[in-house]
Amino acid sequence: MLVNQTFIAKKSGVTQKTVSLYFKDRMLVGEKVRSRIDEVLCQYHYLPNFSAIAMKSDRFRRIGCVLLQYGSAVTSSQPHLFSYLNGASVALSQVGYSLVLEPVFVDLNTRKATFTEFFSMRSVDGIIGIAGGWVPSEVDAQVANLQLPTVWLNRNPDFDGARTLLFDEHDAQVRLLEKLIAEGKKHFCWMGLKCSENELHYSRRSRYETMRQTLLRHRLGCEALFADNGSLESTRATLRELFRRSGEFDVIFFYNFHLLEQAMWLAQEAEWNRNHIRLAYFISENEYHSRRCEYPDAILLEESELGRNSVRFILSCLDGKDDATLLKPFPCRIPALESKR
Numbered sequence: 134m135l136v137n138q139t140f141i142a143k144k145s146g147v148t149q150k151t152v153s154l155y156f157k158d159r160m161l162v163g164e165k166v167r168s169r170i171d172e173v174l175c176q177y178h179y180l181p182n183f184s185a186i187a188m189k190s191d192r193f194r195r196i197g198c199v200l201l202q203y204g205s206a207v208t209s210s211q212p213h214l215f216s217y218l219n220g221a222s223v224a225l226s227q228v229g230y231s232l233v234l235e236p237v238f239v240d241l242n243t244r245k246a247t248f249t250e251f252f253s254m255r256s257v258d259g260i261i262g263i264a265g266g267w268v269p270s271e272v273d274a275q276v277a278n279l280q281l282p283t284v285w286l287n288r289n290p291d292f293d294g295a296r297t298l299l300f301d302e303h304d305a306q307v308r309l310l311e312k313l314i315a316e317g318k319k320h321f322c323w324m325g326l327k328c329s330e331n332e333l334h335y336s337r338r339s340r341y342e343t344m345r346q347t348l349l350r351h352r353l354g355c356e357a358l359f360a361d362n363g364s365l366e367s368t369r370a371t372l373r374e375l376f377r378r379s380g381e382f383d384v385i386f387f388y389n390f391h392l393l394e395q396a397m398w399l400a401q402e403a404e405w406n407r408n409h410i411r412l413a414y415f416i417s418e419n420e421y422h423s424r425r426c427e428y429p430d431a432i433l434l435e436e437s438e439l440g441r442n443s444v445r446f447i448l449s450c451l452d453g454k455d456d457a458t459l460l461k462p463f464p465c466r467i468p469a470l471e472s473k474r
Contacts, residue, residue, distance in 0.1 A: 136177045136256060144173045177256070196225055196447055197233045197257035199276060201264050206238035206247060211265045213417035213436060217286050220440025221261055228448065233257055237272060246272050255279060259447040261440075262295070264288045266334045282450035284443050284460070286436075289335040298443055301462035302336065302415070303343050305432045309413060309467055310347045310386075313430070318384045318411065321348055323357040324375055324396070325388035337388065340415065344386055356382065360392070372396050376405045387414035390421075393428070433466040 138156070142149040147166055154161040155170050162170070173179070198218060204210045222232040235251040252275045260276055262268075262285035273294055276283055288297045310321075321344070328338045345355045358375055361367035372395065375385065387393040393414045400407065413430035421433050442459060449456035 136179050136254065140254075141170065141173050141177075141179065144177075145169045176250075192451075193256060193258050194230050195233050195257045196221070196230055196259045196261060196444070197235055197251065197281075199260055199262045199272070200234060200236050201246075201262075201266065201268065201272070202236050202238050203241055203266055206236075209236075213419050214263050214265050216418045216436035217261075217263050217440040217443075220437030221444050222440075223437075224441040224444035230258075230444075232261075239267070239269060239272075241267075244269060248275055252276075252279070255281070257281065258451055259283065261286065261443045261447065262288070268292075282447050282455075284446050286439055286443055291335070296446075296460060298439055298446070298460055299462045300434055300439065301464050302340065302432070302434075304462075305465035305467055306340065306343045307347050308470065309430060309432060310344060312467075312470065313384055313411060313413065314348075314351055314353070319353055320382045321353065321355050321384045321386065322375070322378075322382040323355060323386050323388075324371075324392055325357065325359050326362045326392075327359040336415075340388060368392070368395055369399060372399050373403065376400070376403050379405065379407065379410060382410060384411045384413060387412065390414055390416040390431075429469045431468055433468060435463075435466060439463050 138152045139149055142152045145152065145166070146169065147162075151162055151166060152170060155167065159167055198221065200209065200214065200218070202209050209215070218232065218234065225232050233251070233256075235249050237249070238247040239245075240247070246269045259281050260279065260283040262276065262283065264285060264287070268285075268288065283296065285295050285297045287299055288295060290297055290299055313321075323341050323344055325341050326337050328341075341357060345357075348355045356378075358371050360371040375396070376399075379385070387396070393412060399405075411430055412428045413432075414428065415432045415434065417434050418436050421431065442463060446456065446459040449459060
């Protein structure tokens, strides 16, 4: 359904004639009515000339971004996801498109999703989905009902029902591990988060398995410590165990930078001596640039570049090309290897 004057009248609780008068001259309608119509126009981003063009061309020149939010309906607990948004919005603006953000709250206790009115009508030309974790089937159903070109960013590749743009984490992790092994490192420990059937993000399992399999090929062992997600006490207890056993390892590989950062804060309290240990980790783009990391063995995920690639794919679909080559895994950066070129 298009957002037109009939739609605005219904949402404002007035007649279509009143809306027509409003667009002719706002002062022809009362102040309270003006206020109600203004609120609806703002909510649905209605511009009369733009809407007339959209009706004629069947194009809105807008792409919707479905952002899943876990734990809070009003804020995102995963600020790194906004790097995806930044890359996508910049790429869209360069070709005369805009990005419309539509947050979907996922209650992890009830396993239910709360949808905005965006899903009740067609008002964009395509969908970019940003999961950050588990996606309820009802979200996929709502997106599918819109019948628009859709791509998800960094979503579980084992899910067959959605096209997904991924980072090539496997290749980057293998290359970094091969580098450390070539330097003579033999005793590795993985510091991660516990996995479950309903795990928040597939990378918890895949990153650990990549490390375990890579070391196995070199006939090296892989110790592993896992903390409960969302439990500060569990994380601190697991990190203390890591500190106690750190003399056994010459490389500790952290699942993400957040865990490494927690370790560094606790290390000051525990007086942890890590001089002989290399610290490897995955890190998001916003964390890497804001923290000026002193630990060189990083795998950098450039979310903004993945956002740009998602735009290229959606636009290819709108041009009738549906270029699947744009969906190939995007390489991660390893700054420690770049500096040696």
